[in-house]
Amino acid sequence: MLGLGARDHIRFFVMIDLFGTLILPATFVYLIYLIVEVLLGDTQVPVIALAMVGATYGLQAVIFLFKRQWQFIGWLVIYILAYPIYSFILPIYVLWMPLIVIAAPKRVRS
Numbered sequence: 042m043l044g045l046g047a048r049d050h051i052r053f054f055v056m057i058d059l060f061g062t063l064i065l066p067a068t069f070v071y072l073i074y075l076i077v078e079v080l081l082g083d084t085q086v087p088v089i090a091l092a093m094v095g096a097t098y099g100l101q102a103v104i105f106l107f108k109r110q111w112q113f114i115g116w117l118v119i120y121i122l123a124y125p126i127y128s129f130i131l132p133i134y135v136l137w138m139p140l141i142v143i144a145a146p147k148r149v150r151s
Contacts, residue, residue, distance in 0.1 A: 062132045069128040 075090055098117070105113040 062135060065128040065132045069125060 071090075072094065075087060075094065078084055079086060079091065101113065101117050101120075105111075105117075
């Protein structure tokens with residue numbers, strides 16, 4: 042009986058991970074959209090969304106201010122540079138590759 046529950050529990054987490062992989066590109070595009078909207082200043086500023094993004098990067102800045110170690114700034118720069126790769130390029134690649142494999146012509150062994 043325990044085995045069935047554990048299997049379903051793991052399946053739940055796999056589905057949550059798959060859902061996260063599916064929405065990561067949309068999240069990245071929305072973040073770029075927010076930055077462009079704020080820089081252009083044409084519309085009303087989405088305060089809650091910007092507060093959440095600011096909290097993500099602001100907490101890293103607070104850690105730097107308390108610890109006074111420059112390595113945290115380096116890790117922040119690496120994180121900002123890797124964010125497009127992690128949240129846009131890799132999920133698109135992972136979701137696209139099975140389609141390429143399915144569409145590829147099958148080779149006949151002679």
